[in-house]
Amino acid sequence: MDENPQETGSELLTPEEMGEADRLTVDAGVPGPVLMERAGGHVAEAVMRRCRAGSKILILSGPGNNGGDGFVAARVLHEAGYRCQVFLAGEVDRLAGDARLAFDALPVAVSPLDPDLVASVLPGAAVVVDALFGAGLDRPLDGAVAQLIDAVNKADVFVISVDLPSGINGETGAVMGCAVEAKETVTFFRFKLGHFLLPGRLACGRLVCGQIGIDPAVLDKIAPSAFRNTPYLWRSAWPQPALDGHKFTRGHALVFSGGMTTSGAARLAAGAALRCGAGLVTLAAPPSAVMVNAAHLTAVMLTPVAGLAGIEAVLEDPRLNAALIGPGYGVSPETRQAVGILLGSGRAVVLDADALTSFETEPQALFSRIRQAAGPVVLTPHGGEFRRLFPHLAGRDKLSAARAAAADSGAVVVYKGADTVIASPDGTAAINGNAPAWLATAGSGDVLAGIICGLLAQRMPAFQAASMGVWLHGAAGSAAGPGLIAEDIAPALRPVLARLVENPEG
Ligand SMILES: NC(=O)C1=CN([C@@H]2O[C@H](COP(=O)(O)OP(=O)(O)OC[C@H]3O[C@@H](n4cnc5c(N)ncnc54)[C@H](O)[C@@H]3O)[C@@H](O)[C@H]2O)[C@@H](O)CC1
Ligand SMILES: Nc1ncnc2c1ncn2[C@@H]1O[C@H](COP(=O)(O)OP(=O)(O)O)[C@@H](O)[C@H]1O
Numbered sequence: 316m317d318e319n320p321q322e323t324g325s326e327l328l329t330p331e332e333m334g335e336a337d338r339l340t341v342d343a344g345v346p347g348p349v350l351m352e353r354a355g356g357h358v359a360e361a362v363m364r365r366c367r368a369g370s371k372i373l374i375l376s377g378p379g380n381n382g383g384d385g386f387v388a389a390r391v392l393h394e395a396g397y398r399c400q401v402f403l404a405g406e407v408d409r410l411a412g413d414a415r416l417a418f419d420a421l422p423v424a425v426s427p428l429d430p431d432l433v434a435s436v437l438p439g440a441a442v443v444v445d446a447l448f449g450a451g452l453d454r455p456l457d458g459a460v461a462q463l464i465d466a467v468n469k470a471d472v473f474v475i476s477v478d479l480p481s482g483i484n485g486e487t488g489a490v491m492g493c494a495v496e497a498k499e500t501v502t503f504f505r506f507k508l509g510h511f512l513l514p515g516r517l518a519c520g521r522l523v524c525g526q527i528g529i530d531p532a533v534l535d536k537i538a539p540s541a542f543r544n545t546p547y548l549w550r551s552a553w554p555q556p557a558l559d560g561h562k563f564t565r566g567h568a569l570v571f572s573g574g575m576t577t578s579g580a581a582r583l584a585a586g587a588a589l590r591c592g593a594g595l596v597t598l599a600a601p602p603s604a605v606m607v608n609a610a611h612l613t614a615v616m617l618t619p620v621a622g623l624a625g626i627e628a629v630l631e632d633p634r635l636n637a638a639l640i641g642p643g644y645g646v647s648p649e650t651r652q653a654v655g656i657l658l659g660s661g662r663a664v665v666l667d668a669d670a671l672t673s674f675e676t677e678p679q680a681l682f683s684r685i686r687q688a689a690g691p692v693v694l695t696p697h698g699g700e701f702r703r704l705f706p707h708l709a710g711r712d713k714l715s716a717a718r719a720a721a722a723d724s725g726a727v728v729v730y731k732g733a734d735t736v737i738a739s740p741d742g743t744a745a746i747n748g749n750a751p752a753w754l755a756t757a758g759s760g761d762v763l764a765g766i767i768c769g770l771l772a773q774r775m776p777a778f779q780a781a782s783m784g785v786w787l788h789g790a791a792g793s794a795a796g797p798g799l800i801a802e803d804i805a806p807a808l809r810p811v812l813a814r815l816v817e818n819p820e821g
């Protein structure tokens with residue numbers, strides 16, 4: 316991503332919050348046309364980075380301020396020697412405010428937006444600027460605009476979208492009817508939620524954020540509660556091993572193994588918990604799985620645990636301060652009871668996979684135990700597990716579903732996928748953006764659950780541990796690269812952690 320993280324910040328805004336930032340800035344004395352001039356200037360610069368003066372540029376402008384940014388870009392490009400052709404979706408007479416001023420200042424003719432006409436000139440264009448709709452999109456696109464977007468998407472042209480690819484909902488990332496598929500998206504002040512939530516993220520191409528003179532102090536008033544998942548969010552909560560510390564000061568994680576034929580998932584998790592810094596990790600194995608685990612484990616310790624009484628007994632060691640149950644554990648009423656014991660133990664608890672699915676028929680029983688738990692709780696559902704536990708949230712966008720799930724359950728919820736959302740019961744949320752598609756491989760989620768458990772063992776607060784875990788998982792997945800299998804993720808954590816120690820911004 317082309318950005319200066321210090322300048323861009325990690326806050327993710329809704330279109331409404333961006334509008335508020337705009338209003339506060341205008342109230343503070345910066346005129347609206349000045350903001351639009353700077354916004355259009357950033358778009359023009361993006362075009363100039365892509366092609367030389369003399370190139371043909373199509374600017375597709377809509378009826379609002381997004382179109383106004385397009386008019387400014389057209390003027391700047393024209394003055395710099397580019398051949399600009401501007402099309403307007405809508406009536407000239409209905410242009411108002413800053414967009415009208417930008418239109419009036421245009422030194423080039425503007426044609427009405429006729430999809431067939433635009434399609435006929437597309438092949439000669441070096442760049443198409445999509446300034447149709449941005450933050451103001453409030454209903455699905457259809458008719459001539461939809462026809463035009465279809466033609467643009469089918470043509471082999473480089474599209475730069477202004478603020479958002481037209482048709483993408485800035486709050487949810489949803490496609491409203493249809494959407495432009497951009498190669499680059501130039502937005503302003505801060506990124507928006509729709510740039511990071513799918514499918515919006517896929518429509519944006521490369522993301523660029525330009526500053527337009529909005530003072531970041533406006534964020535104190537707006538108080539955004541969603542963030543990009545970057546090290547800024549959790550780096551200061553990550554404890555560094557102390558020179559005078561020892562392994563017990565780095566926490567002791569307990570990972571529950573399934574039976575003989577389903578023990579691999581817990582081993583993956585346990586190895587990852589150890590790799591990301593837990594001082595000790597013990598695998599609790601049922602008698603049938605002791606031999607298979609013993610044959611595989613070295614640094615991870617092993618303890619036999621027979622039934623629910625065995626779980627109670629192992630928890631008598633107060634040094635075990637974080638537990639993970641679910642990967643390969645089996646879906647059963649006994650799993651529900653085991654989860655109940657862990658939640659009642661005061662330990663930090665990660666519930667994944669079968670521990671979640673076991674509560675499909677009675678999710679409220681799980682939530683009430685979580686509410687009574689003395690320790691922090693993290694749930695790590697993938698889409699299927701999420702639907703099983705939170706069927707009432709079907710149809711909600713991913714961010715609001717994750718937030719509602721966290722509020723309903725009382726746990727930090729890690730709603731996994733290419734755009735994993737980490738949500739806290741208080742509404743704070745992070746959207747992850749560094750996971751490569753290679754991570755969609757068997758056992759990858761087990762590793763993630765283990766990483767989070769390892770960070771909780773080191774006494775990181777739950778939201779920060781979950782967010783850092785998701786980021787580490789993505790970064791390790793990228794470092795391991797094409798062809799990765801779940802076993803490759805934990806070893807790949809080492810260079811990622813080393814970079815984080817050397818460069819706290821990751
Ligand atoms: N908020 C800010 O701080 C700034 C905003 N700027 C630009 O202003 C944009 C927002 O401007 P607006 O609020 O005017 O919104 P837009 O320009 O995105 O669109 C609003 C117009 O589109 C119409 N519309 C919405 N959905 C439609 C649909 N499906 N079919 C047909 N018409 C539809 C609305 O009725 C309205 O006329 C941003 O995306 C950005 O590009 C920039 O100028 C910089 C400053
Ligand atoms: N297309 C994708 N791009 C990036 N990450 C993905 C993608 N699909 C899945 N992941 C990540 O891979 C992991 C898969 O977890 P999960 O579905 O629980 O798998 P398993 O049960 O096999 O371990 C999650 O962390 C998820 O966020």
Ligand SMILES: [K+]
Nearest residue numbers: 448477479481
């Ligand atoms: K746009």
